[in-house]
Amino acid sequence: MALRFAREGAAGLSLVARHADKLNAVGDEIRKLAPKIDIITIQADVSKPRDIERIVATTLAQFKGVLDVLVNNASTIGPSPMPYLLDYPVEDFREVLDTNLMGPFLLIKNALPAMIERSGSIINVTSDAGQVGYPGWGAYGISKFGLEGLSQTWASELQETGVRVNWVDPGNMNTAMHRVAEPEEDPSEWADPADVTDVFVFLASDESKGLTGKRFQAQEDWRARLNDEAREEDEAGELKSSS
């Protein structure tokens, strides 16, 4: 996703990850791809509130207080193989919620002041496990249920600020985390993460201004659904005015 944003001409990128080696490798690749981009890499753990303060402060120091887009895609699956809730170690459960739910909450809370004046865009990454209670998906699924509720509440509270909050289910993707979660499945049937970035670019761009509080499925025809919804809203409006 970072590479795609760089290709689309982002002026600046702040990338955050727990592991410096992978983070720096992506940073270097982006610098080669877009030499003029203002890029910063921050090694941090979003399950730690102090790290979140540091992420936001360092980013805003780099970008002189300006931030337009926040993508919350850091996530952890928890123990593997995934235990049933009855067997779930409490500390592991808490760690998953801290990363997948508290992390986005605190990142939004800290970053929002810089985004309000610029009518920024917040994009939270969810999962179908945030809508269906699959057995064994324990803390991960519950954290995503929470993230969807968090996104809805932020969207409604920020309605009049111009900041938009939307959330994206990228669908089955061939990521290290997914391979750990479902080792018996064939990952070649899953999408490459690079192939589901269109919706993120759309939500980060001015094209999505005014669009908030919506759930997107990256591997479906979300543009057609948006058009259908817009048409239905127009028709409802016409019906109302004619009655």
Next chain:
Amino acid sequence: MAFTFILPPELSAKEPPERRGIRRDQVRLLVIDRATGRIEHTRFDKIDNYLRAGDLLMFNSSRTLPASLRGCDCSATHGPCMEVRLAERLSDDSWLALLVCEQGDPFGCGLRAGMEIAFAEELTATVLERDAHIPRLWKLRFSISGAAFVDLIYRLGRPIRYEYVSAPWDLDYYQTVYATEPGSAEMPSAGRAFTWKLLLDLKRRGIDSAYMVLHTGLSSYLDDELDREHPASEEEYFVSRITAAKINQTRKAGGRVIAVGTTVVRALESATNENGSVMEAHGYTRLKIDNQHRLRAVDGLLTGLHEPEASHLDLLSALLPVEQIHAAYGEAIARRYLWHEFGDLNLIL
């Protein structure tokens, strides 16, 4: 003009309001009417009763740094350790800082130009010279700068705390809800009581907000004599074109510009030209405001309650006769208002 009074120690707010069992916006509010001198006592979340559509609240959105670092003199064997309180980032990317020795006399452990201070493996600083204006401050050059420096001080530092607070509160307690760019040594605390709900409610009622940045320095140099002289520190400020335009439009339309904090008054008065127009600006200000200063950009002020002889009290005299400030402070003490960054507030309109 400074007047003095005795502030009973129990009137220092020791905890953030949220840790005293109230919300951040439920601190007390002392309101002084500039035209009549009338004093009212209310609660901060009722501030809308004193504002009207067309008014503009001007905030300082500087974010508080964890500006207290622990380091040791590494240019000598067994060199002394000290607290380094960052005060100001200068235009050449060096910093002014207060160095406080850990052992014995706070300034007597051989502090000197040329000293090397080690904070962590990745961070050291060279002491360059004493500051010419505020001799307790030293000029330091750190081994790294920019965002990487911010990243490191967020790993290593703690917020600056004074002896009256009861616990080492986390940095989060030292932030306003609208803070953006990091750079203040201490919290611009007049705006601490605002919540987003209140800001959005006010906006719905036609009371707009605008933001500027002034990175605050230290409020004390841990030196009574120097603190009594209250030398004006040099502070970096930014006023954007959009903010300047909002202020000028507000005043043109007959609205009032209400500064949230004395830092806002200093920045805006520094950015105003002879015709009274606020200009887009980025600079450093040492502007000292007192009863001789005619305010050109600001009509009202929301501020904390200031210590006896603090320079901020001089600034209040640009808005009110000294006798009125004295009377109001007398009432605040009698009614047990709380002072300092977690304390109660004073609205002058």
